[in-house]
Amino acid sequence: MSDILFQPLGDPIAGGDNLQTLADIDPRMTRTHYFDGRLLTAEDLERDQIYLDQRLREVGKALGSGIIRGLELSFSSNPYRLIVEPGNAMTPAGRVLHLGTRMTVNPGDRGLISQLNQGQHTHLNRGLYAVVLRYVDVPTDIAEVFPTDLKSRRGSDYALVTESVQLGLVPLPLPLPATDTLRLRARLMAELLDNKLASSVIPEDSVALGLLSITNDTPQWVDSELLRHPVRPEPDHDDLQEDLYRQYQSLLNDITEYRAAGGLAQPFAASDYFQVIPPAGRLPKNTLDPEIGLQNYFPESFDVSVTPVRTADLDLIRRESMALPPIDLTRDANLGIMVLAPLSDADYQTLSRQLVSETPNIERQFLHPDPLALRLYRTRASHALDTDASVWADIWKRTDSDNLLYVRRAVRVAETGISAIVLAKGSDPDSLPDASDGGTAEPRLPPAIEDEHTVFLRMVNVHSLAKIRQANSEEGKRAIKVLADILPREPKAIGAVLDILLCVEAHYNPVIWQTLEQAQQRGNLLKLRELLISAEPEIRNTAKQVITAGTDLGLADGLLAQWKERLNALR
Known part of the structure; x- marks a missing residue:
């Protein structure tokens, strides 16, 4: 300034x-x-x-910098053309860039390029270039300049300044090795992951649209996801993870199309192309075979399992998985990977029940769905495996290949979770004869490993809560019995009941258990919990909140009338 x-x-x-x-x-x-x-x-x-x-x-x-909308970059090799679609962007300098019509540029037009660059750049050196859209002021029109004194003469100057944009190339300080294009792009994903190189060389009045490779004075290929990002302030961990996810998805599509066009239908490993991949992303369907427990995509040291999930849950699962670190295929070992086979609600309900599960159907976090998980190996097993092959064949047939997703499992879960094929079923330790009773002494099996949900439910459940917060009416006791039947193995629901009981004063004991039952029956238990937690803690306010939201919570009119009676009793 x-x-x-x-x-x-x-x-x-x-x-x-x-x-x-x-x-x-x-x-x-x-x-x-x-x-x-x-x-x-x-x-x-x-x-x-x-x-x-x-x-x-x-x-x-x-507001930040990046692409607001549009400005997709594409490349045509016959003839050579760079094409930018209309759109808007914000530069780091705070300039708004607007491209109203499609821009088509011929990188081989040396005369025009030299004219726009004051006679320079008639030859493009071999290397990697950032394709940028830049803000420019263009003087237009002519205005007459009148003398301001007797010594001055009449003249002319430009009358208007028009804001416009220019497409340009910024050389990157990166080598361009003579290697396979797809593998080079995958390597650049890892090298440009921190976003610092691009921000250090791209001018503040520009935004990057992609990356261009030039060899022998001729454009070779364009990657429209590298260097590009949506508008945002200073990038944080989540932003860089989303960049990596988007770049991986785009490059995987190009790899799949290239292999299909070349007749390379056989499965391939991720390490054949990638060094670093995001903690969640798609993978080719033909790299896995649950019927025989085989996978070819991840390294042999990885603990890979596959499990069916509802399609509606995929987006939430992916976003939560992105909080974990990226996967370095050249350095990481013994990672836990869960492949999610998406199914419709009807298919999931039907097929998941057909899978053998030796553990109760406990509601678990998505990264630990062990009861339905099947272990996959890099090499074919040397013995027959009891894997419910027919059920997995049906699941795999109904799985949409475009939505097949892998997620990195948290280290704690990957280390303690038991996700494997059952090879043999042991006896119940309690059923073994005891030597003290005259039976043949047998070594007892070690106790089963309990996960955090099992421990929680053993200590906190409807019965234990009812002993502390006792019902003082027959209707309340009946509600407790119903809740104990429908919430035996649901940690989130039990936790919600506990939170609600902590929020509701003892004055409302005659109605609280019936309220919990009706809210659960209508699927609004968590909604009731959020309502009470966010409300100001005051004994009258508790009843007012429940009465006001009673219809939305699905509470019966008779129950709401009882809440009003309890409220009036405080006056």
């Missing part, structure tokens, strides 16, 4: 008391004070233009 001129404020004492009313004085920018009788010059008007421009750019900087 060295070109912004301003007058000093002068002596604060001479300014009078009015100066004290100014809450914040920014000496970087000034604007013209207009009054009748003042002679205005071009400098005065330019000062206001600069002031407004700087203020607008400050707003733009606060």
Whole structure:
């Protein structure tokens, strides 16, 4: 902002008391004070233009930088063309870029490129280039300049300044090895993961649209996801993870299409192309075979399992998985990977019940669905495996290959979770004869490993809560019995019941258990929990919240009338 001129404020004492009313004085920018009788010059008007421009750019900087919409970059090799679709973007300098029509550029038009670059760049060196869209001011039209004194002469100058955009190339300080294009792009995914290189070389008045490779003065390929990102402030961990996920998805599509076009139908390993992959993403369906327990995509040291899930849960699962670190295929070992086979609600309900499960159907976190998980191996097993092959064949047939998703499992779960094929079924330790009773002494089996949900449910359940918060009516006792039947193995629901009981005062004991039962029957137990937790803790306010939201919670009119009676009893 060295070109912004301003007058000093002068002596604060001479300014009078009015100066004290100014809450914040920014000496970087000034604007013209207009009054009748003042002679205005071009400098005065330019000062206001600069002031407004700087203020607008400050707003733009606060919003962040990146692609707002559109501006998709594509490449055609016959003839050579770079194509940019219409759209908008925000530069790091706070400039708004707008491209109203499709832009088609011929990188081989050396005359035009030299003209736009003051006679330079008639030859493009071998290397990698960031394709950027840049903000420019274009002088247009002619205006006559009249003399300001007797010594001056009439002349001309441009009349308008039009804001526009230019497409340009920024060389990147990266080598361009003579290697396979797809593998090079995968390597660049890892090298550009932290986003620091691009931000250090791309001008502040530009945004990156993609990456271009040039060899022998000719464009070779374009990656429209590398360097590109949606509008955002300073990138954090989640932003970089989403960049990696988007780049991986795009490159995997290109790899799949390339192999299909070349007749390479056999499965391939992720490490054949990638060094680093996101903690969640798609994978080719033909790299897994649950019927024989075989997988070819991940390294042999990885603990890979497959499990059916509802299609509606995939997006939530993916977003929660992205909090974990990326997967380094060249360094990581013994990672836990869960492959999610998406099914419709009807198919999931039918097929999941047909899978053999030696553990109770406990509601678990998505990263630990062990009762329905099948262990997969890199090499074919040397013996027959009892894997419910017919059920898995049906699941695999109904799985949409476009939605097949892998997720990295948390380290704690990967280390303690038991996700494997049952090879043999042992005896119940309690059923073994005891030597003290005259039976043949047999070594007892070790106790089963309990996960965190089993331990929680053993300590906290409807019966244990009912002993502490006893029902003082037959209707309440009946509600407790119903809840104990329908919530035996649901940790989230039991936790919600516990939270609600902590929020509701003992004054409402005659109605609380019936309320919990009706809310659970209508699927609104968690909603009731959030309502009470977010409400101000006050004994009258509790009843008011329940009565107000009673219809949405599905509570019966008779029960709401009892809540009103309890509220009136406080007056």
